[in-house]
Amino acid sequence: MGAPGTMGLEQLIEMSRKCRIDILRMTHAAGAGHPGGSLSAIDAMVALYGRVLRFDPNNTDWDDRDRFVMSKGHASPAMYSLLHQYGILDDDEIMSFRRMGSPCQGHVDMDWTDGVDFSAGSLGMGMSFGLGCAIAARMDSSDRNIWVMIGDGETQEGQVWEAAMAASFHNATNLKVIVDRNRIQNDDFVDIQMEIGDIASKFSSFGWNAREVDGHDMVELVEAIEWASQESSAPVALIAHTTKGKGVSFMEDNPAFHGKAPDDEELATALGELS
Numbered sequence: 001m002g003a004p005g006t007m008g009l010e011q012l013i014e015m016s017r018k019c020r021i022d023i024l025r026m027t028h029a030a031g032a033g034h035p036g037g038s039l040s041a042i043d044a045m046v047a048l049y050g051r052v053l054r055f056d057p058n059n060t061d062w063d064d065r066d067r068f069v070m071s072k073g074h075a076s077p078a079m080y081s082l083l084h085q086y087g088i089l090d091d092d093e094i095m096s097f098r099r100m101g102s103p104c105q106g107h108v109d110m111d112w113t114d115g116v117d118f119s120a121g122s123l124g125m126g127m128s129f130g131l132g133c134a135i136a137a138r139m140d141s142s143d144r145n146i147w148v149m150i151g152d153g154e155t156q157e158g159q160v161w162e163a164a165m166a167a168s169f170h171n172a173t174n175l176k177v178i179v180d181r182n183r184i185q186n187d188d189f190v191d192i193q194m195e196i197g198d199i200a201s202k203f204s205s206f207g208w209n210a211r212e213v214d215g216h217d218m219v220e221l222v223e224a225i226e227w228a229s230q231e232s233s234a235p236v237a238l239i240a241h242t243t244k245g246k247g248v249s250f251m252e253d254n255p256a257f258h259g260k261a262p263d264d265e266e267l268a269t270a271l272g273e274l275s
Contacts, residue, residue: 015050017274027097029097037184039244039247040245044180045079047222069118071127073107073108088115107121118130124154127163146175147177148176152182165206179240183244184253184258186258210236215240
């Protein structure tokens with residue numbers, strides 16, 4: 001495995017595959033969790049960590065690291081799988097997912113887990129937190145970037161758009177948002193619950209530089225994320241078009257696996273597809 005920022009395309013693709021296996025294993029072991037949105041988000045996260053994010057796996061509290069804010073914090077298995085691949089969490093820790101006292105709780109928590117920069121709860125808060133981090137970085141005369149991942153259903157929260165407006169007003173050009181546009185939220189498809197339309201145009205209307213990307217094409221992801229990391233004229237929003245449950249045939253585009261762990265038979269089938 002290459003160091004952060006140096007991984008080649010094949011290494012990134014292989015890391016995504018290993019992360020998907022970890023996501024399935026830990027949710028199966030817990031009998032609970034959110035595999036669908038973790039599987040949709042993981043490719044973008046791997047591309048970010050493997051090619052752009054400035055961080056040190058051996059010093060997760062480095063003051064001048066870039067920050068990654070997992071606002072859709074229920075997709076914590078994606079975060080833990082990535083930290084496992086970087087050696088920050090070990091196998092026993094990820095397999096203790098959702099157990100009392102485990103560093104791998106159901107929602108990401110920066111007080112419990114090394115390498116986590118945000119304690120998630122109600123959806124919609126991560127962009128505001130990220131904006132605060134971005135302004136703090138500017139006050140510190142630091143060039144660190146702040147990356148926030150939100151879900152598409154999460155954009156139904158008004159706080160998201162308050163933060164978008166404030167980020168533009170404060171010219172927080174070091175704030176970068178990735179929207180996991182998998183089109184499924186808690187109970188059903190987004191267009192049934194409350195359709196949100198053209199997310200890129202919405203961000204653009206608030207003065208952001210918005211770009212759409214295939215959230216599972218590693219070449220496109222790397223190019224878009226590298227562009228976003230260098231863009232300095234406005235805050236950036238990358239709308240990553242993804243598939244809920246990506247990589248596992250019976251989970252793909254299936255709302256049932258938003259918050260349902262695979263059983264024994266489903267795990268065996270899924271691992272076979274990823275082998």
